[in-house]
Amino acid sequence: MIVAEQKDITEIVKMIEGCQNILVIGCDTCVTVCLAGGAKEVAILASGLRLALKVQGKEAEVHETSIERQCEKEFVDALKSAVKGHDLLISTGCGIGVQTIAEQFPSLPVIPALNTKLLGLPEKQGVWVERCQACGQCILDKTGGVCPISRCSKSLLNGPCGGSQNGKCEINKDIDCGWHLIYERLKALNRLESLAEIMPVKNWSTSRDGGPRKVIREDMCL
Amino acid sequence: MDFTPAIVAFCCENSAYRAADIAGAQQEGYPSNIRICRLPCSGKLEIIHILKAFEEGADGVFVFACHPDSCKFLLGNVRAGKRIDHTSTLLEKIGIEKERLRFFFLSELEWTAFVEMVRLGNESIRNLGPSPVKKEP
Numbered sequence: 001m002i003v004a005e006q007k008d009i010t011e012i013v014k015m016i017e018g019c020q021n022i023l024v025i026g027c028d029t030c031v032t033v034c035l036a037g038g039a040k041e042v043a044i045l046a047s048g049l050r051l052a053l054k055v056q057g058k059e060a061e062v063h064e065t066s067i068e069r070q071c072e073k074e075f076v077d078a079l080k081s082a083v084k085g086h087d088l089l090i091s092t093g094c095g096i097g098v099q100t101i102a103e104q105f106p107s108l109p110v111i112p113a114l115n116t117k118l119l120g121l122p123e124k125q126g127v128w129v130e131r132c133q134a135c136g137q138c139i140l141d142k143t144g145g146v147c148p149i150s151r152c153s154k155s156l157l158n159g160p161c162g163g164s165q166n167g168k169c170e171i172n173k174d175i176d177c178g179w180h181l182i183y184e185r186l187k188a189l190n191r192l193e194s195l196a197e198i199m200p201v202k203n204w205s206t207s208r209d210g211g212p213r214k215v216i217r218e219d220m221c222l
Numbered sequence: 223m224d225f226t227p228a229i230v231a232f233c234c235e236n237s238a239y240r241a242a243d244i245a246g247a248q249q250e251g252y253p254s255n256i257r258i259c260r261l262p263c264s265g266k267l268e269i270i271h272i273l274k275a276f277e278e279g280a281d282g283v284f285v286f287a288c289h290p291d292s293c294k295f296l297l298g299n300v301r302a303g304k305r306i307d308h309t310s311t312l313l314e315k316i317g318i319e320k321e322r323l324r325f326f327f328l329s330e331l332e333w334t335a336f337v338e339m340v341r342l343g344n345e346s347i348r349n350l351g352p353s354p355v356k357k358e359p
Contacts, residue, residue: 009315040270047273048316055317055354 001030001121002094003128004037004114006045012090013052015111019060019088022049024113025079025101026066027093034128037092037114039066045092045113070097076104083108119150136206136213142194144185151178157199227281227347229256231340232271234264236294238286240330245337252340256284264288265298272309272323276355282322282347284340289327299327319350 016022024046032038046064053060065082069075070093079101083089089108091098094116102110118130133150139157140147149155153171159179163170167180186192204210233239239260245252261267264287275283285306287299303325310320324346326339 009312040268043270044273044312047270047277048312051273051276051318051355052316054357057357 001033001119002096002116003034003118003120003130004031004094004116005034006036006041006092006114007112009045009048009052012045012111012113013049013056016049016060016088016090021086022060022062022088022090023083023086024049024062024064024090024092025070025082026064027068027070027091027097028066029069029071031092031094031097031114033122035126037094037097042066042092045090070094071100073100073104076100079104133207135202135204136210137203139199142197142199143182144189144191146178146182146185148178148182151176151181153178157202225348225352226255227344227350227352228279229253229282229284229344229347230259230275230280231256231284231286232259232261232264232267233286234288234298235260235262237288237292237330238326238328238336241286241328241333241336244330244333248333250333250337252337253344256340256344263293263295263298264302265293265295265300267302267305269305269309269312273312276313276318276322276353279353279356281350281353281356282324282343284324284326284343286326286328286336286339289329292329317354319354321350322347322353 024042026039026042027037028039035041042064046062049062053062063086065079067075067078070091083105086108089101089105089110090113091101091110092113093101094114095112098110098112118128119132119134120128120130123129130150132147135149148157148159152159153169153175154161156179160177164177164180167177169175169177183195186194233242239258242258264285267285272283285302287302288294290299293299306323306325310323313323314320324343328336328339
């Protein structure tokens with residue numbers, strides 16, 4: 001899932017300056033699971049903004065709503081009546097949600113309440129970790145299900161590097177060495193011999209290096 | 223200053239709520255401007271409850287939890303403490319003094335302590351003056 005965290009409320013207060021009717025829009029999917037932008041967090045943010053505005057002696061209305069998914073136009077379209085009368089929209093969705101709302105309501109300014117951080121999973125209550133960088137060419141079959149692109153700090157394809165010490169990465173002792181994890185996993189699977197195979201240079205054009213990407217399923221296109 | 227603060231006290235029903243009840247039965251008066259809100263556990267308290275109290279005009283919010291290691295639900299008081307810390311930081315950023323939010327540990331038998339805490343807390347909020355939220359635009 002997409003993991004995000006809320007911007008500092010002081011930053012959001014600055015962004016809403018001069019606006020009179022504000023609508024905070026939540027997203028009930030990924031950002032709800034990572035406790036950053038679901039209905040609950042929208043209520044806290046909207047309340048916080050109302051209080052901040054009152055403390056500053058400003059008169060403005062802050063309303064709140066939430067939709068199932070901000071990244072799908074069909075769900076965002078359902079906001080049509082809710083956005084009426086507002087002069088600013090605040091999205092607590094990920095970067096995709098903010099942009100979908102901006103595309104669907106081009107006459108209204110939309111500001112992000114979150115910083116989108118990573119593609120990952122909840123490791124434990126309150127902690128989310130990165131597991132994928134959407135490189136566009138998955139090699140998890142070769143690495144025992146541990147991604148060297150996201151879990152190795154250098155995204156090495158033939159690791160580990162000399163900075164691996166006792167299973168930890170040289171950049172931070174709290175970070176596991178991705179290639180150590182791969183080694184342990186392949187050992188458990190009795191597939192250590194696959195490490196002898198040198199992986200060729202990766203074609204990074206399927207990742208961000210190739211510019212904005214697009215996926216097309218011709219059979220599904222109307 | 224001639225000012226009677228509006229204070230909301232969120233009380234765990236397993237400790238402070240009972241203490242308040244005993245204090246009442248003993249006719250040990252505590253300030254009448256304290257509005258008690260009963261919680262099944264302090265862990266039930268959410269950040270939004272505190273913010274809503276300030277939005278609705280509270281000058282101070284007190285939260286009463288059971289003593290450490292005494293929570294009926296094991297970690298409710300720990301969770302409440304973490305939420306209070308988080309909310310205090312949020313309040314400061316919003317422009318509301320964090321001293322307006324107070325967190326107390328109490329057992330049901332400590333009804334005299336409850337009265338004392340509420341009286342002192344009430345005095346400290348009175349000294350802070352009305353909530354900045356009440357400022358006229």
